[in-house]
Amino acid sequence: MTVAQRPRMSWLNRFLPVWILVAMGVGLLLGRTMPGIGETLARLEVGGISLPITLGLLVMMYPPLAKVRYDKTRKIVADKRLMTVSIVLNWLVGPAFMFALAWFFLPDQPELRTGLIIVGLARCIAMVLVWSDLSCGDREATAVLVAINSVFQVLMFGLLGWFYLQVLPQWLGLGASEVEFSFWTIVSSVLVFLGVPLVAGALSRVVGENIKGRQWYETKFLPAISPLALLGLLYTIVLLFSLQGEHIAAQPTAVVRVAVPLLLYFVGMFAVSLVVSKLVGMNYAQSSSVSFTAAGNNFELAIAVSIGTFGSHSAQALAGTIGPMVEIPVLVGLVYVMLWLGPKLFPGDATVPAANREARVVRNA
Numbered sequence: 173m174t175v176a177q178r179p180r181m182s183w184l185n186r187f188l189p190v191w192i193l194v195a196m197g198v199g200l201l202l203g204r205t206m207p208g209i210g211e212t213l214a215r216l217e218v219g220g221i222s223l224p225i226t227l228g229l230l231v232m233m234y235p236p237l238a239k240v241r242y243d244k245t246r247k248i249v250a251d252k253r254l255m256t257v258s259i260v261l262n263w264l265v266g267p268a269f270m271f272a273l274a275w276f277f278l279p280d281q282p283e284l285r286t287g288l289i290i291v292g293l294a295r296c297i298a299m300v301l302v303w304s305d306l307s308c309g310d311r312e313a314t315a316v317l318v319a320i321n322s323v324f325q326v327l328m329f330g331l332l333g334w335f336y337l338q339v340l341p342q343w344l345g346l347g348a349s350e351v352e353f354s355f356w357t358i359v360s361s362v363l364v365f366l367g368v369p370l371v372a373g374a375l376s377r378v379v380g381e382n383i384k385g386r387q388w389y390e391t392k393f394l395p396a397i398s399p400l401a402l403l404g405l406l407y408t409i410v411l412l413f414s415l416q417g418e419h420i421a422a423q424p425t426a427v428v429r430v431a432v433p434l435l436l437y438f439v440g441m442f443a444v445s446l447v448v449s450k451l452v453g454m455n456y457a458q459s460s461s462v463s464f465t466a467a468g469n470n471f472e473l474a475i476a477v478s479i480g481t482f483g484s485h486s487a488q489a490l491a492g493t494i495g496p497m498v499e500i501p502v503l504v505g506l507v508y509v510m511l512w513l514g515p516k517l518f519p520g521d522a523t524v525p526a527a528n529r530e531a532r533v534v535r536n537a
Contacts, residue, residue, distance in 0.1 A: 192504055195406045196497070199413025204421060209414050225411050230369050232404030235397045236301035237315060237373025244312040251313075253452055254462065258317050261445050261466040262295045263324055263332075269441065271336050273433035275346065284430055286337060287478050287491025292437070293332050294477070295321045296468030302401050303468065303503050307510040308525040309460030317465045319370070325470070329477075405500075412496050420497075423490065430491050434498040442467035442506050446517075456514050457523035463510070468503060471495040 202209055216223045248254065270292025278285040297318050304314040380389040420427050445466040449459035471492065478492040514524040 191402070191406055192409060192501060195409040196413050196501070199410040199415075200420065202410070202414035206414070222411075225408060226364060228404045228408035228411060230364075230372075230404070232299070232401050232408060233301055233369035234372055234376075234404075235394070235401040236305045236311065237369050238376045238397060239305065239394055240311050240315045240373060240377070242312075242315075242374055242377060245316050248310075248313050248316045254313060254317075254454065254458060255320070257448060257452060257454075258462050258465060259320065259324070261441070261448065261462065262321060263328060265444065266295065266441060266466060267292045267332055267336060270433075270437055271340065273437055277433040278429060281426075281429065281487070283482075283487030284426060284491045287474075287482075287486075287488035288430060288433060289336050290333065290478055290488065291434070291469055291471065291474045291492055291495045293329055293336065294470035294474040295325060296465060297322050297325065297470050297473075299405070299500070299503070300464045300468040302405055303464040303507055304461050305401070306507045307460045307464065308457065308514075308523075309464065310457035310523070313458055314461040314465065315370075317461060321465065321470075325473070329473075409496075409500060412493070415493065426487065426490060427494055427497075430494045431498050434495060435502060438467050438499055438502045439506070442503075446510075446513075450517060455523045456518040456521045459518070460510055460514075464503065464506070467506065469495060469499060471499065 267289075271289055274285045274288040274292070278288065300318060301314060303309075305311065376393075377389065380393055384393075442463050445463040446459055449462045454462065474495060475489065475492040478486065478489040482488040511525060514521075518524050
């Protein structure tokens, strides 16, 4: 049985935290020195979806989805343990945890609190593919979990929004928020941010393997397109942070008050998901996929819903845009935590990335 190997890291991967910090800094600097950039980007929208940001997300998501072996997905869907744990963590634990954090840290800020709760309702369907890939998670499992999240997003987002913003606060004697969600905003987010790169990735594998064979596809084509994922990520970060440079400088207290519960949310969800995955007997790769899927959020949808419902300059929209500011550096850090913890939590697991870069073989006893 061959031990999973951590691939030799390119210079882009090796210094990823540095590039992300630089991208964040460049974005904030652009937002401060070019205050009109937000209005310019706002004009480049179709149906409430930012075309420049969409371009970055599509480029970012294409390589991970092109790497998926889609012939393995049926077996993953049949894994009831994996499916059940992921659905419970994403659609029961995650929103409830964010609701509790939002009310605990922002009891006197209803607008920021509402924006934070909306972030918790928007489950991840995009960047988790990058985090899972960097941590050597199960690509096929991640793709399936992302697809399931997308279906639940369309079916459950409005219902959960009504429950957590109106029903549950009233039950607990707290203030309720009147919010109506655009069904089209949710559907279009799923179709664009997942549907397009998913179809492109699947077609690439089918066409590539039929014409050149699987060996060429996985040893030549995939390594050639892999850097696009991180380049797309860095480009997206620059745009997101440039949009918020002016707002962040104008409302530093609000940023900090929202960032604290977000930090606790991402770390807490990751830790709980990893522990639960380990306890139910999942291997390293599956645990990584489940943990990053549960910890991440669909900030694109959260921002779109907040802006569409409350306006681009609302406190709710500000809370949504602070999400990626916290999520991206935290989850990058958790990628390294996962790689470091892997051999310790999963000794003898064949899916743990090898500590060295030599090919190693472990024989069954």
